Amino acid sequence: MTATIHSLPKRPTPSMAGLMALTAPGLTQVNHVIIDRMQSPVALIPELAGHLIAGGGKRLRPMLTLGCAALLDYAGTRHHKLAAAVEFIHTATLLHDDVVDVSGLRRGKPTANRLWGNPASVLVGDFLFSRSFELMVEDGSLKVLKILSSASSIIAEGEVAQLTAQRNVETSEDRYLEIITAKTAALFAAACQIAAIVAERNAATEAALEAYGRNLGIAFQLVDDAIDYVSDADTMGKDSGDDFRDGKITLPVILAYARGSEEDREFWRRAMSGRANGDTELARAGTLLAQTNAVTDTLARARHYGARAIDTLAGFPNGPAKTALTETVEFAIARAY
Amino acid sequence: MTATIHSLPKRPTPSMAGLMALTAPGLTQVNHVIIDRMQSPVALIPELAGHLIAGGGKRLRPMLTLGCAALLDYAGTRHHKLAAAVEFIHTATLLHDDVVDVSGLRRGKPTANRLWGNPASVLVGDFLFSRSFELMVEDGSLKVLKILSSASSIIAEGEVAQLTAQRNVETSEDRYLEIITAKTAALFAAACQIAAIVAERNAATEAALEAYGRNLGIAFQLVDDAIDYVSDADTMGKDSGDDFRDGKITLPVILAYARGSEEDREFWRRAMSGRANGDTELARAGTLLAQTNAVTDTLARARHYGARAIDTLAGFPNGPAKTALTETVEFAIARAY
Numbered sequence: 001m002t003a004t005i006h007s008l009p010k011r012p013t014p015s016m017a018g019l020m021a022l023t024a025p026g027l028t029q030v031n032h033v034i035i036d037r038m039q040s041p042v043a044l045i046p047e048l049a050g051h052l053i054a055g056g057g058k059r060l061r062p063m064l065t066l067g068c069a070a071l072l073d074y075a076g077t078r079h080h081k082l083a084a085a086v087e088f089i090h091t092a093t094l095l096h097d098d099v100v101d102v103s104g105l106r107r108g109k110p111t112a113n114r115l116w117g118n119p120a121s122v123l124v125g126d127f128l129f130s131r132s133f134e135l136m137v138e139d140g141s142l143k144v145l146k147i148l149s150s151a152s153s154i155i156a157e158g159e160v161a162q163l164t165a166q167r168n169v170e171t172s173e174d175r176y177l178e179i180i181t182a183k184t185a186a187l188f189a190a191a192c193q194i195a196a197i198v199a200e201r202n203a204a205t206e207a208a209l210e211a212y213g214r215n216l217g218i219a220f221q222l223v224d225d226a227i228d229y230v231s232d233a234d235t236m237g238k239d240s241g242d243d244f245r246d247g248k249i250t251l252p253v254i255l256a257y258a259r260g261s262e263e264d265r266e267f268w269r270r271a272m273s274g275r276a277n278g279d280t281e282l283a284r285a286g287t288l289l290a291q292t293n294a295v296t297d298t299l300a301r302a303r304h305y306g307a308r309a310i311d312t313l314a315g316f317p318n319g320p321a322k323t324a325l326t327e328t329v330e331f332a333i334a335r336a337y
Numbered sequence: 338m339t340a341t342i343h344s345l346p347k348r349p350t351p352s353m354a355g356l357m358a359l360t361a362p363g364l365t366q367v368n369h370v371i372i373d374r375m376q377s378p379v380a381l382i383p384e385l386a387g388h389l390i391a392g393g394g395k396r397l398r399p400m401l402t403l404g405c406a407a408l409l410d411y412a413g414t415r416h417h418k419l420a421a422a423v424e425f426i427h428t429a430t431l432l433h434d435d436v437v438d439v440s441g442l443r444r445g446k447p448t449a450n451r452l453w454g455n456p457a458s459v460l461v462g463d464f465l466f467s468r469s470f471e472l473m474v475e476d477g478s479l480k481v482l483k484i485l486s487s488a489s490s491i492i493a494e495g496e497v498a499q500l501t502a503q504r505n506v507e508t509s510e511d512r513y514l515e516i517i518t519a520k521t522a523a524l525f526a527a528a529c530q531i532a533a534i535v536a537e538r539n540a541a542t543e544a545a546l547e548a549y550g551r552n553l554g555i556a557f558q559l560v561d562d563a564i565d566y567v568s569d570a571d572t573m574g575k576d577s578g579d580d581f582r583d584g585k586i587t588l589p590v591i592l593a594y595a596r597g598s599e600e601d602r603e604f605w606r607r608a609m610s611g612r613a614n615g616d617t618e619l620a621r622a623g624t625l626l627a628q629t630n631a632v633t634d635t636l637a638r639a640r641h642y643g644a645r646a647i648d649t650l651a652g653f654p655n656g657p658a659k660t661a662l663t664e665t666v667e668f669a670i671a672r673a674y
Contacts, residue, residue, distance in 0.1 A: 042498045096463060099436075100456035119437035119500055122459055126433060127493035129463070133470055133486035137479060145474045145482065152467035159460045161379045 014330035016063075022324045023066035026080065030062045033084035037131055048116050048124045051109075053091055061086045061191040064216075067328070068195030068209050071313075071321040078198045081135045082144060086191045088132035089148065093155055093187075095125035100163065101246055143197050151190035158182025167247040169257045169268050176251055177218070180225075185217030192216075208312045212325065215309035220332045222302035225250035226295050227336055229286065241282045247272045251301065256285075256294035264288055299336050306333045351667035353400075359661045360403035363417065367399045370421035374468055385453050385461045388446075390428055398423045398528040401553075404665070405532030405546050408650075408658035415535045418472045419481060423528045425469035426485065430492055430524075432462035437500065438583055480534050488527035495519025504584040506594045506605050513588055514555070517562075522554030529553075545649045549662065552646035557669045559639035562587035563632050564673055566623065578619045584609045588638065593622075593631035601625055636673050643670045 038049040062083035069079045098111040099118045113121040129152070136145050161179045165171045192213030196206040228243040229252055243250050249272065257268045270276045271285060289295050306329045316322050375386040399420035406416045435448040436455045450458040466489070473482050498516050502508045529550030533543040565580045566589050580587050586609065594605045607613045608622060626632050643666045653659050 040494055040497075042494050042501065044497050044501050045494065093463075096459050099459055118455070120497065122433050122436055123493055123496045123500060126430075126466070127490060127497065129466065130486055130489035130493055133482070134490055137482045137486050140479055142474060142477055142479070145470070149467055149470035149474050153464060153471055156460055156464035156467055157377050157379050157382065160377075160381050160457065160464065163456055163460060164379065164381050 014327050014334045016328055016331050018320065018324035018327050019063055019067050022070055022320055023063045026066040026069075026083075027059060027063060029077065029080040030059070030066070030083045030087070033081055033135070034087055037084065037088075037135060038128065040127070044116070044120060045124055045127055048095075048112050048120055049091065049128060051112050051115065052094060053087070057087070057091070059087065061090050061187060064188065064191045064213060064325075064328075065195050067321060067325050068192045068212070069199060071209075071316050071319075071325060072195060072199040072201055072205070074195065074199035076198060078139055078141075079195060081139050082194050082198065083191070085132040085135040085139075085148065086187065086194075088128045088135070089152060089155075090187060092125040092129040092132070093159070095121045095128070097159070100159070101242075101248075141197060144194050147190050147193055147197070151186045154182045154186040158184075158186070162248070165249050167272050167274065168249060169253065169265070169272050171249045171254060173251065173254055173258075176249065176254055180218060180221040181214065184221040185214045188217030188220070189213035208315060212309050212312040215305045215312065216329055216332060219302045219305040219309060219329065222251060222298055222305065223332060223336045226252060226298045226302070229289055229295055230336070244271065244282050244285055245277050247274050247277070251298045252289050252294045253285075255297055256289050256292045259292040259294070260288060299333070302333055302336075306330070351664050351671045353665055353668050355657065355661035355664045356400055356404050359407055359657055360400045363403040363406075363420075364396060364400060366414065366417040367396070367403070367420045367424070370418055370472070371424060374421065374425075374472060375465065377464070381453070381457060382461055382464055385432075385449050385457055386428065386465060388449050388452065389431060390424070394424070394428070396424060398427050398524060401525065401528045401550060401662075401665075402532050404658060404662050405529045405549070406536060408546075408653055408656075408662060409532060409536040409538055409542070411532065411536035413535060415476055415478075416532060418476050419531050419535065420528070422469040422472040422476075422485065423524065423531075425465040425472070426489060426492075427524060429462040429466040429469070430496070432458045432465070434496070437496070438579075438585075478534060481531050484527050484530055484534070488523045491519045491523040495521075495523070499585070502586050504609050504611065505586060506590065506602070506609050508586045508591060510588065510591055510595075513586065513591055517555060517558040518551065521558040522551045525554030525557070526550035545652060549646050549649040552642045552649065553666055553669060556639045556642040556646060556666065559588060559635055559642065560669060560673045563589060563635045563639070565589075566626055566632055567673065581608065581619050581622055582614050584611050584614070588635045589626050589631045590622075592634055593626050593629045596629040596631070597625060636670070639670055639673075643667070 034053055038053060039046050065079050065083040065086060095112055098113045099121050111121075112124070132148070133145075136148060158179050158181070161175075162183055165175065165179060189210045190213070192209040193206050196209050199205075225243065228240060228250070230240070242248075243253075253268060253272065257265055260268065267276075267281075267284065267288070271281050309329045310326050313322055313325055371390055375390060376383050402416050402420040402423060432449055435450045436458050448458075449461070469485070470482075473485060495516050495518070498512075499520055502512065502516060526547045527550070529546040530543050533546050536542075562580065565577060565587070567577070579585075580590075590605060590609065594602055597605065604613075604618075604621065604625070608618050646666045647663050650659055650662060
């Protein structure tokens, strides 16, 4: 039996074009702050920081602060400095992550630690982190300082927890969700929440934007972890299979291990321990992930958090900001397809 | 000709006993905050942090905050949290320094990075640093936040500057002083200055205590750098000759290089570049340092800054706090003798 497939009128592929257009003028201001405040008489600091900051970062977190401020019709400029502070925190964690992960590539370029060594990456990260607090102090809101200092502690806790879980295939899905909520979603959440502070909105609005950022952050990380098993360095600017080679336990592995035979589990234990994690093993990992639907279901989990993120926006007025923030979630998910 | 040497009535050897006695009750409170706030559900954090924090740290910086508060007759308790914040910043920089320096021993014990690896040291440092800002936010003074976030940036800048100067024997004494003022003295200065903030004193008092801490910090670092060429691991809890082996340019080397013959300079260039820095070379370095009075004169410089630190206290009322802070400077210098 044959059937004629009629293609339905397709929704356009989700993109961040809406958020980018909405936030472009603000982002120019944020970039001015970023470039201005990463300067130092110590030349290595702007050199190394510029490699990562000027070098094609997506500015996703600052755009979220700007987008949420637009959602609240905030007409001031305080959020420019604060969005820069958020980006500095993010950049500092990237610099330290690359030292921790011994990464070689980020966004398709050699990592700072490969170019300048671990010591410089650690110390310039510390500088940017301190600088982010200086920016917050200049803004002068203790509420913002509380949110971002707490987020920073939680990020570090999440990173240490991830280190502890490294190579441990028995890590549960719950534990994994705790880790990514801390190491990734906390800063997304804070970036969105501070828009409500500068716009002087009530606690419910703060909570809604915090939840939007948190759920988006979880979805984002889940998709990233799935992508590590499907893409290659050319398309994503990240070495495919990095997580596998580093023995980093992500949801695809957790699901494949839980659903695998005893023989499969023994494979995962050996691979994640670093005893057998070459290209042959990466290929077998791909086969096992496909057999157990582990990547597919990781993406299903991501869609769940994406849907929750979109639902947090229900109480806000319709308009370009709400549309842009909704499409950002859809784009975060669609990256994997 | 022989002479009978009459010993003069000697001043007691300088010690920190006065500052310790003065600050003991406050330090108990500070230690409670420290232990309480280094906790985390992620067990590796208190384990690693405890190794350094609980393990025999001198608590010099918190004691300075407490001592300066006593000098101002401050009767409140705000400085307990803030002194803990200062100690967390200090501990974070130690954890990162050990990664940067690839040290093996600190305070006579294996360093955290030797025991738990670089990644854990970097991330737990980040956690303590974030936690220190949470403590400051709880205190709620934007002035304190400004002083300590600025000090943190300056410390990181100083550490990067030191990295840049590493192995460069042409580093000038001026440049070296800039570096140690940033990486060491800035936190001493901030620790003292914040006592004036909590005691709500005027700008002149703030400036005097800032100058006390800064000059003490410079003296302290100069003596440390001299000690690295005179002590051994048993007495100081630090590997003697560490700086030499790391190619770290300190004032003894700067003076010996500047005062040396062309042959001596060639020796220093080779040694500091890491091409020839074994025990034989360390012995020769000791000879050259002695010939050029480089260690002796480093200590003379330290006495200069120590004298300036003591003079900043002139305007404060006499009493046990002023005596204790004066003796602390004398002790910092006397460690080398």
